[in-house]
Amino acid sequence: MLYPITTQTRAVIDLGGIWRFKVDYDECGLNEKWFMGMLDTESVMCVPASYNDIAAMSDIRNHVGSVWYQRDVVVPQLLTGQRLVLRFGSVTHKAHVYWNGALIAEHSGGFTPFEVVLKPSDIAETNQLTVRVNNILDISTLPVGLYSESKDENGKIIRKNMPNFDFFNYAGIHRPVTLVSTPEYFIDDIILTNECSGTSAKVHYAVTISGKDGAVDADSGFSVAVDCIAEDGSLVTSANGFTGELHIENVKRWNPLKPYLYTIRVKLLKDGTLIDLYDEPYGIRTVAVKNGQFLINEKPFYFKGFGKHEDAFYTGRGFNAAQTLLDFNLMKWMGANSFRTSHYPYAEETMRLCDRLGIVVIDEVPAVGIHLNFMASLLTPAEKRDTFAEIQTKAAHETVIRELIERDKNHCCVVMWSIANEPETNDKGADAYFAPLIKRAKDLDPQKRPVTIVTLMSSLPETCRVSAMIDVLCLNRYYGWYLQSGDVKEGGKAAYTELQKWQEKFPDKPIMYTEFGADTVAGFHSLDPVMFTEEYQVAYLKANTEQFAAIKNFVGEHVWNFADFETSQNIIRVQGNKKGVFTRDRKPKMAAYFLKERWTAIPDLKEEESSQN
Numbered sequence: 233m234l235y236p237i238t239t240q241t242r243a244v245i246d247l248g249g250i251w252r253f254k255v256d257y258d259e260c261g262l263n264e265k266w267f268m269g270m271l272d273t274e275s276v277m278c279v280p281a282s283y284n285d286i287a288a289m290s291d292i293r294n295h296v297g298s299v300w301y302q303r304d305v306v307v308p309q310l311l312t313g314q315r316l317v318l319r320f321g322s323v324t325h326k327a328h329v330y331w332n333g334a335l336i337a338e339h340s341g342g343f344t345p346f347e348v349v350l351k352p353s354d355i356a357e358t359n360q361l362t363v364r365v366n367n368i369l370d371i372s373t374l375p376v377g378l379y380s381e382s383k384d385e386n387g388k389i390i391r392k393n394m395p396n397f398d399f400f401n402y403a404g405i406h407r408p409v410t411l412v413s414t415p416e417y418f419i420d421d422i423i424l425t426n427e428c429s430g431t432s433a434k435v436h437y438a439v440t441i442s443g444k445d446g447a448v449d450a451d452s453g454f455s456v457a458v459d460c461i462a463e464d465g466s467l468v469t470s471a472n473g474f475t476g477e478l479h480i481e482n483v484k485r486w487n488p489l490k491p492y493l494y495t496i497r498v499k500l501l502k503d504g505t506l507i508d509l510y511d512e513p514y515g516i517r518t519v520a521v522k523n524g525q526f527l528i529n530e531k532p533f534y535f536k537g538f539g540k541h542e543d544a545f546y547t548g549r550g551f552n553a554a555q556t557l558l559d560f561n562l563m564k565w566m567g568a569n570s571f572r573t574s575h576y577p578y579a580e581e582t583m584r585l586c587d588r589l590g591i592v593v594i595d596e597v598p599a600v601g602i603h604l605n606f607m608a609s610l611l612t613p614a615e616k617r618d619t620f621a622e623i624q625t626k627a628a629h630e631t632v633i634r635e636l637i638e639r640d641k642n643h644c645c646v647v648m649w650s651i652a653n654e655p656e657t658n659d660k661g662a663d664a665y666f667a668p669l670i671k672r673a674k675d676l677d678p679q680k681r682p683v684t685i686v687t688l689m690s691s692l693p694e695t696c697r698v699s700a701m702i703d704v705l706c707l708n709r710y711y712g713w714y715l716q717s718g719d720v721k722e723g724g725k726a727a728y729t730e731l732q733k734w735q736e737k738f739p740d741k742p743i744m745y746t747e748f749g750a751d752t753v754a755g756f757h758s759l760d761p762v763m764f765t766e767e768y769q770v771a772y773l774k775a776n777t778e779q780f781a782a783i784k785n786f787v788g789e790h791v792w793n794f795a796d797f798e799t800s801q802n803i804i805r806v807q808g809n810k811k812g813v814f815t816r817d818r819k820p821k822m823a824a825y826f827l828k829e830r831w832t833a834i835p836d837l838k839e840e841e842s843s844q845n
């Protein structure tokens with residue numbers, strides 16, 4: 233699905249701003265047809281944003297179920313005759329979209345875009361756009377939630393939505409809502425891949441053209457012309473045809489923190505007349521896993537960075553351009569080169585920014601919580617559940633993998649897909665559940681990037697059933713925090729022992745830490761570094777990072793987390809998770825300086841050890 237941009241042939245109208253808003257406390261909105269006519273409310277809400285913290289009241293913040301958004305939309309006359317598409321960057325987690333009272337779209341999955349074409353006959357002078365947003369998560373959704381209903385003494389239904397993951401279940405219209413115009417026949421999709429050989433490169437492209445009756449083929453009288461344009465605006469090379477190749481000499485490669493973006497300009501023509509035009513930014517680089525190394529542009533890459541969250545004061549999980557850019561500037565300040573979109577796909581705007589800034593991304597689907605004993609047993613010890621006998625996430629999982637790869641396939645910043653975070657990989661059923669999903673990701677990705685599953689502390693070389701199937705061993709490990717608590721020295725030793733076993737078992741697979749960290753309350757200090765102090769966080773990071781150099785295939789370190797973030801309430805969280813290297817308002821803890829010193833001394837790409845030998 234192409235990102236909405238304005239070109240000579242396309243217009244984008246932003247529908248963000250202040251919408252009418254109503255909480256559906258009794259889930260009666262559907263029966264009472266709140267989608268017909270003006271929403272009966274005095275409340276309003278910002279779009280895009282999570283509604284939770286903005287509403288200020290705890291019954292809205294913690295509401296389980298549906299809320300309704302509504303606004304009027306006027307379609308400018310100058311767009312008459314154009315194909316009009318209503319597009320949502322994301323609605324978390326389930327959306328029902330009504331246009332002038334009629335249901336026109338439904339979408340499940342809170343982190344990927346969806347769109348619907350508006351029929352010209354449905355467009356009135358002023359139109360009413362109503363969205364019902366539902367935040368319920370259960371064992372068939374991703375992320376996974378532990379949903380339950382009970383009745384109070386008056387027979388009123390009480391809904392409980394316990395997240396089976398460690399972040400606050402923010403909800404709402406989280407990303408831009410736009411009205412996009414295209415011509416009737418239009419560029420529907422562009423697939424880009426490349427091959428590099430020394431200083432030259434070939435970019436292979438495939439363009440899909442569609443009209444009102446679906447895709448049209450090359451015999452339809454339409455033609456496609458493609459230009460490759462350099463950053464200074466000069467034309468590098470051109471090609472013709474629905475599919476083809478662009479040959480580039482003296483290619484400028486996209487490199488970590490040293491980005492270069494070409495523009496691939498696709499033109500749809502009929503009898504020489506321009507019908508549609510779309511510009512796709514494209515960085516040329518290669519990615520491969522070989523001999524235990526992670527190669528970018530044929531050189532060993534070392535991941536330095538974080539697991540992050542889309543999480544901010546006031547706007548919650550809503551797209552926040554200023555904070556996103558600040559985070560990347562802070563990362564660059566400390567020599568970080570990469571992050572993982574833990575634990576869901578991030579905004580398209582963020583991915584475009586990463587292409588532009590040269591930030592390397594491990595792109596994760598929202599498959600978190602596929603472990604029915606994890607949060608539950610941690611908080612309220614219960615009988616062991618059989619995750620793969622009970623979980624019903626297969627269909628959602630197939631969908632999110634397809635939607636993420638369709639959305640992000642052309643991004644040079646994306647070097648690996650993570651198809652789950654910390655599932656129960658030791659239990660029987662894990663291999664049967666994940667093997668087809670790994671295959672699906674590989675089949676769907678035109679660039680054939682590596683695929684991983686990020687594993688939990690208990691997934692050990694002796695027990696983990698998925699490690700043989702994945703390309704990179706991505707480990708979340710908390711030695712010296714959840715294990716060997718308070719003793720970083722013992723923690724460091726335990727980390728080393730486990731890493732050595734992985735190295736022995738899979739001598740050809742790269743290994744990285746995708747999480748390691750310690751909760752740290754900013755401003756807590758002690759001479760003897762005790763847990764929760766800034767000194768302990770530094771000692772913990774030092775003790776763990778000291779082990780890495782001795783592990784031959786160790787290719788990177790992502791600290792958990794970039795910044796403190798909001799979670800639901802429980803006995804192991806203090807107004808959220810405090811493992812941030814920055815506070816939630818982006819003030820550095822001592823660890824930021826420790827990491828800056830360490831990371832600025834480690835090259836992003838090892839020039840000296842090219843894969844040619």
Ligand code: GCB
Binds near residue numbers: 398653654
């Ligand atoms: C993990 C999870 C992450 C948590 C983190 C923690 O392993 O992947 O979502 O926030 O641990 O801090 O416990």
